[in-house]
Amino acid sequence: MAMKTRQSWLVLLLGIILLGGSAVDARAAERRLLYVAVPGIRNYLEYGGHGLLVFDIDDGHRFVKRIPTGGRAEDGTSLNVKGICASAKTGRIHISTIKTLMCLDMVTEELLWERAYDKGCDRMALSPDGKIMYLPSLEKDQWYVLDAMTGDEITRVTPNSRAHNTVYGLDGTRCYLAGLGSPLLTVADTSSHTVEKTVGPFSHSIRPFTVNGSQTLAFVCVNECLGFEVGDITTGRKLHRVEVPGFKAGPVKRHGCSSHGIGLTPDEKEVWVCDAFNKRLHIFDATVMPPEYQQSVVCRDEPGWITFSIDGTLAYPSSGDVIDVATHTVITKLTDELGHQVGSEKLLEIDWDSDTPVRAGNQFGVGQVVN
Secondary structure, three states: OHHHHHHHHHHHHHHHHHHHHHHHHHHHHOEEEEEEEEOEOOOOHHHOOOEEEEEEHHHOOEEEEEEOOOOEOOOOOEOOEEEEEEEOOOOEEEEEEOOEEEEEEOOOOOEEEEEEOOOOOOOOEEOOOOOEEEEEOOOOOOEEEEEOOOOOEEEEEOOOOOEEEEEEOOOOOEEEEEEOOOOOEEEEEOOOOEEEEEEOOOOOOEEEEEEOOOOOEEEEEEOOOOEEEEEEOOOOOEEEEEEOOOOOOOOOOOOOOOOOOEEEOOOOOEEEEEEOOOOEEEEEEOOOOOOEEEEEEEOOOOOOOEEEOOOOOEEEEOOOEEEEOOOOEEEEEOEOOOOOEOOEOOEEEEEEEOOEEEEEOOOOEOOOOOO
């Protein structure tokens, strides 16, 4: 009897080991790909040309392919890409330009539709289920609320802030709207698609921004600040102004401000902010308030955006540098099929299990910690 019991336990233990090994093998079989929409620095084709470039993250960010896209003017010239978002749940990738919104099928890579909107387009955001999109007009008064599957308009939200950047909260209950003409961050209730409240005012007009996973804090770049400011989403008050120590601001090629780009690492332990004039990323300890400066990383070009890999191990500034988050060092640089430098402010990760997309990252460095 004891022998049979011992054999049963051995069989059970072997099964657990095999199942565990199968899970590890399945995860190892997944493929992590980086999708980079170009021209993603204005309409400059020297940073990767035109299309959607794909890189193999686990193979040293080797160039894989170029997916054809729309986004051309009537004369055939390339339009500025303004934003990118994706949902593994719906299998769709969306790319906006200054005039149109495109929708691509992840699996077939077919351009399903491209639609123009009367007030133009800017950097949009998707709901967690991938079905609703908040699409800002091009620096006008409104955000379009769209059916993301069809591009059909549901309604509009009107903060009158020169619509620009958009972040969906992790739980899908709120969407955050920032315009170039306002020091206030607008918070929209996504159940009614109406303005719930504002955060601020901050010291100047809001540029790129991000929020933490629990949606209690906003980290915003503002004009005339080399650094960022922090707002309390719950109370609506500005909490801190954080300037980069030891560096001076100066003239920049694009965006008209030194700090255009900010992101939280997914674990929310660090906040990274761009510095175009000094061609650096400045890293702050976000476990304390106000965040404290740690160190800086030199980029090959002016960074105007920053986001992270899904697992938080890699940082992607728009300069095309790939940075190891743990060591704060550049480990490689993105190049296209001709070996030319690639740079874009519109990029994100999509993970695949064979031919099935299983998760999609975010163009913004949004915190992923939910308390």
